[in-house]
Amino acid sequence: MRGGTEAPRLLIVEDDRRLASMLAELFADEGYAADVAHDGQQGLHRGLTGDYDAAIVDRGLPVLDGAELIAVLRGRGISTPALLLTARGTLDDRVEGLDAGAEDYLVKPFEVPELLARVRALLRRHDGGTLLSAGGLRLDRLSRTVFDEAEPIGIELSQRESDLLAVLMAAPRRVFTRGQLLQSVFGGAESAGAVDTYVHYLRRKLGKDVVRTVHGSGYRFGRS
Template identity: 60%
Template sequence: MLATSGPRVLLIEDDRQLAEMLSMLLIEEGYRVETARDGQSGLHQGLTGEFEVMIIDRGLPVLEGLDLLRVLRERAVITPALVLTARGALVDRVEGLDAGAEDYLVKPFEIPELLARIRALHRRHLAASTSLPLGVRLLVLENRTVVDPRSTDDAVALSERECGLLAVLARSPRQVFTRPQLLELVFDRADTIGTVDTYVHYLRRKLGREVIATVRGLGYQLGRP
C-alpha cells in the first residue's frame, strides 16, 4: 500500500533498475518517494518540492550530482542529502561532504545500512524543523499548536508539557517510548509515571485517541492520525 503521510524522499538516480528497486523499498518502509532520472530534473524537483531527505547519485546525466547539490545549497535548500556513488576514495568522500552532503554511501551498499542512514537524516531534519508531521496535521512548535493545512478550522492549542510530549513522539515516529523514558525526556524529577499517562489522556482528548498509540507492555508511540 502506498504511503500517504510518511516522510517525503527525493531520489535522484539514473540507473532505472536501481531507482525502481529503491523506490519500492522506501515505499514499503512508509516513505513517499519522488524520483528523477537526471540532474536537471532532480534540480527542478529539489527547488520546487518539499522533502525530508534527498538521495543523490553522483554520476548523473545532464548535471553531475555534486554540482546539483551545490546549486541547491546556494539556493538555500537545506534538506539533508545522502550521496550514493561508486566513488569511494577519501578525496571523493571529502568532496561530497564539502559540496553540502550530510552523508555519503558507496555502492554497492547493504540495504539495512542505507535505511538506517535515511532514518538518521530524517531525524536530523525533524530536529531542525519548526513543525513536525502528525499524519496530515502539523505540530507547530513556535506557538504550540496543531493545525491541519487542508482546513481553515482553528488551530488546537497545547500546553508546554503537551507540546513537549507530542514533539518527542513525532520526532521518532517509529520508536516506542517507555513511560520512564518519557518522564525523563519531558517532565520534572518530581513528577511520577502517572504524569505521563495523564498527559497522554489530555492529548487524546484534544486531538483524538488515535494521535498516540499504546503499545501493550511497552509504552507509547506516535499513532496514525
C-alpha cells in the same frame, strides 16, 4: 520532519532506472513517499520545487553531477538533508561530496539495512533551518543578514549578494568556477562579469577576506 501521520517524503535522483525503481519500492514498503528523477536537471527542479524530508542522490548523474546538484540546492537555501551515493569511494570523492553540502555518503554496492539506517539518521537531522555558519560568519537567509562573531551588528545584503554568499558558505572549501556561480546564483541569465561584480560587493560590505580568488579556477569562501 512532517507532523502527524503523513509519510516522510524522499527525493531519489538516480540515472540507473532499475536501481531507482528498486529504491522507490523499497522506501514505499518502509512507509515513505518517494519521488524519482533520472538526471541532475530533473533532480534540481524537483529539489527546488518540492517539499522533501531527505534526498538520496547519485554522484555520477548525467546533465548535472550529484555533488554540483547538492551545492546548487544549498546555494538556493534548500536545507533538505542529502545522502550521496557514489561508486567511486575514494577519499577525495567522499570529501568533495561532503564539501558540496551532502550530510552523508554511501559507497555502492551497499547493504539495504545500512541505507535505511542512514536515511533514518538524515531524517532526524532535518530541522528546516535557514541559517548558514562558516568561518565565524552566520548568514540568515530569511532576513539576508550576515552576523560576524566579532561584531555586534548584522550587515544586510541584497538578494543576489545573499545568494552568492550562501553558495560559497554551504561548501566553504570548494572552489567554484565563474560558470558554476553564474548558473547557481543568476540562473545563467547574466554575463560572467556579474559574478565578479557581486564578489566585489560582498568584499566591500564584509571585508576582502570573505571571498578568496583562486587564480585560474574561480572563487571560494575565504574565511574557512
